[in-house]
Amino acid sequence: MTQHKEPPDAAARRAVAPVICYPTATLPEPPLEACRAAWSSARKAGTVRVPPREARVVEVPAGGFLRIVCPERPQVGDLNLFSAHDLSERFYSGKTRALHGSHVTAGDRLWSCFPWLRPMATIVEDTLAWYGIDEHGGAVHDVIGTRCDPYTGRLLSGTDYHHCCHSNLTRALAAHLGVPVAEAEPHVHDVLNVFMCTGFTRDAGRYFMKASPVRAGDHLLLFAEIDLLAVLSACPGGDCGARHSSDDAACHPLDLEVFVGPPPDGWRPPEPNAYGRSHGAGS
Numbered sequence: 520m521t522q523h524k525e526p527p528d529a530a531a532r533r534a535v536a537p538v539i540c541y542p543t544a545t546l547p548e549p550p551l552e553a554c555r556a557a558w559s560s561a562r563k564a565g566t567v568r569v570p571p572r573e574a575r576v577v578e579v580p581a582g583g584f585l586r587i588v589c590p591e592r593p594q595v596g597d598l599n600l601f602s603a604h605d606l607s608e609r610f611y612s613g614k615t616r617a618l619h620g621s622h623v624t625a626g627d628r629l630w631s632c633f634p635w636l637r638p639m640a641t642i643v644e645d646t647l648a649w650y651g652i653d654e655h656g657g658a659v660h661d662v663i664g665t666r667c668d669p670y671t672g673r674l675l676s677g678t679d680y681h682h683c684c685h686s687n688l689t690r691a692l693a694a695h696l697g698v699p700v701a702e703a704e705p706h707v708h709d710v711l712n713v714f715m716c717t718g719f720t721r722d723a724g725r726y727f728m729k730a731s732p733v734r735a736g737d738h739l740l741l742f743a744e745i746d747l748l749a750v751l752s753a754c755p756g757g758d759c760g761a762r763h764s765s766d767d768a769a770c771h772p773l774d775l776e777v778f779v780g781p782p783p784d785g786w787r788p789p790e791p792n793a794y795g796r797s798h799g800a801g802s
């Protein structure tokens with residue numbers, strides 16, 4: 520392999536200051552105070568327990584709340600979000616990452632894909648917000664991972680495992696829609712890794728996970744900005760402290776709690792992105 524020597528000005532090139540790709544000062548402020556006031560009068564409409572190594576679906580009306588709870592022992596969850604009216608509008612992990620960072624917490628929003636690019640949900644409360652960024656560069660609730668899946672499992676181990684998050688999400692969505700798994704699978708997308716603690720190694724930039732700091736009672740509270748279909752998988756990795764994509768790890772349930780009530784004062788569901796979609800064609 521060709522060896523490429525450092526140029527004489529290598530240090531100067533590296534020393535250039537970074538700039539934030541997407542400054543967010545012009546983003547509309549999420550109505551956090553109004554959401555918290557609405558939360559105080561919201562009532563629980565239902566709870567769905569997600570069994571270990573399975574996924575479940577709930578619908579959350581715009582103006583309502585979804586609380587994702589760790590009810591027993593440390594467990595991470597892989598979340599997909601869709602517009603309840605059009606599955607092609609779905610959570611856009613990559614743009615959420617570009618706007619808010621590699622991990623999300625209270626005050627951040629979960630954005631939908633093009634051409635909508637609007638907030639699907641706003642994170643109102645995160646009981647793990649205290650965690651911050653640890654000495655390894657790890658943090659909680661990432662939008663950098665994709666989801667564990669049987670294709671990568673096959674690639675790396677040569678075996679088939681059917682309870683990866685990708686398959687769990689696919690089965691749950693198929694059951695909810697009443698369609699074959701082959702029809703549901705293309706809707707499954709990159710997730711929000713709820714409660715998962717991840718980062719990139721400092722030396723080689725490798726994606727890592729470590730045992731989640733989540734404990735019983737911890738939760739992530741989402742305000743639904745649009746009518747949502749939410750699908751959550753209780754990852755076969757359990758707390759993701761060792762392995763995933765197998766039955767090796769101890770695995771526990773998660774709860775999906777839906778709350779409804781009067782919407783926050785002054786809040787309206789966000790409109791789809793206003794870009795005209797000509798893409799300059801014909802101009």
Ligand SMILES: [Zn+2]
Nearest residue numbers: 667684754755
């Ligand atoms: Zn998983």
